[in-house]
Amino acid sequence: MQFDKYILQKIDEELKNYVNKDDKLYNASKHLLFAGGKRIRPYLTVVTYMLKKDDIEKVLPAAVAVELIHNYTLIHDDIMDNDDERRGKPTVHKVYGEPIAILAGDLLYAKAFEAVSKINNEKKSYEVLKILSKACVDVCEGQAMDMEFENYFPSMEEYLEMIRKKTGALLEAAVEIGAVMGDCNEEERKALKEYAKRIGLTFQIQDDILDLIGDKKKIGKPVGSDIREGKKTIIVIHALKTLDEDNKKKLLNVLGNKNISDEEIKEIIEILKPSIDYAKNLMKQKTEEAKNYLKIFDKDRRKVLEDLADFIIERIY
Template structure:
């Protein structure tokens, strides 16, 4: 099994310490936190740390900090995108209203830094704080870029920069924090950062692919919602660059039209098929590159990070 149940259990126990109150604000903050997320980011922090060390108690506050930040971004994302559903459940603002949802996100953000303050080694806590705050800045910058793309067609370079920030920054931070806590050398830290950059990219591309060809019940939202919203994904950008004029014109007619039905979404997905294949090939290349950067580590210990890179492009939600 890819995800070690014991590690996941310990991460959950650690997270509960920070939201252990029973009132509306805390219940709102827990709504998504314990709604069946993959725990990919804190898990990455722990397994990166495990490349060199095995003291779970040392790494858990740092892993919790990463997950608390991630869930804060999800709550605010859902408000900005006006999404009604995540992980198959109504979103926080739908259940508790926008004001409480904003506060619940802010609470998780603050609790992340409380978690960092629980790291025993103050030098490591300081270094983790720097990485985490930088990631928060980049996530905000990436989200702003994504919103800007609604009004024009970005280049491939602009899109890749956006996902490196919006999706990749926190995945990179998860790995970097594990490396700091494990006393990795500079060479090892650089290799891990390159690994994380690539899995951050493949994670977002796989999300884009799943939106078009995934299972609604598995991904927790309607298939093709990116088409309806007019999202400029890597698939759309590639299509607009490579399609003939007739298909391009038709795609642009459908893209971003909130009133389109199932038939038009199917038609758009059909037009996008060659670009979906392009995205899948790119993910394979980036996954192999990511795994190559791990070769400087012990073969047995790095295997779980290699398997995780494969999991990211084969996951179904």
């Protein structure tokens, strides 16, 4: 799908208002912010708002608050995972060092709440604040769960709960905030929450798939890096439940081995194909469910959200 360039331009203009100083700290905070991210979260906020409203200027501070929080989580994530690259560029801590990177993340976090304070309706500002702070708590809990999974193999239910928090929470918040700003009623807000839950799930599953069969240049990291890092993705969890003993042993032998060759990665990807298909089918099912929840909205206005649900599982990076 083509994202509306006017909306993206307005989001970027609004973002620049919060990081417009030119010094080391602000340059570090801008390093990822303007490094070619897709802007899915603020875009979701704006197009959800547009289900009922047309004046997008009023929703921009709320939309960029979500994007600022998202980028704060990415900077801190990269430090925790000791990642060298993101979006095909060196990570913030690799360029500026860890202390400045931590501060740059904290700055974006604080700026998000500055953006919320710019919402010119006190009731809505309070609602957005509640949604955003809950999402931040969920992201932290989800990240902690993900780190705990390094010590054991989670069940499918535990994994899905982790991605609902770590990845889904901010996507849900983006949609919920758009609904608040657009004056959606209770029934509409519930439907949008269900829609958002499902696209949050599919977003992470597609990331898990792209790590194995994506294009290295497009995804900005080596294919199979989740295997090398020992990540317990939905694909690995499904495989361990369904593979025969020989293939299970092969998978367990390479999982978390940073020194395995590209050839070994290829062999493992071959073994994982049925589980990749399982993940793809689950995404299709959840995407259809997501779109069904939008049926209560005007057909023309809801189309962007329907297209976004499809885009999330068809994207190649």
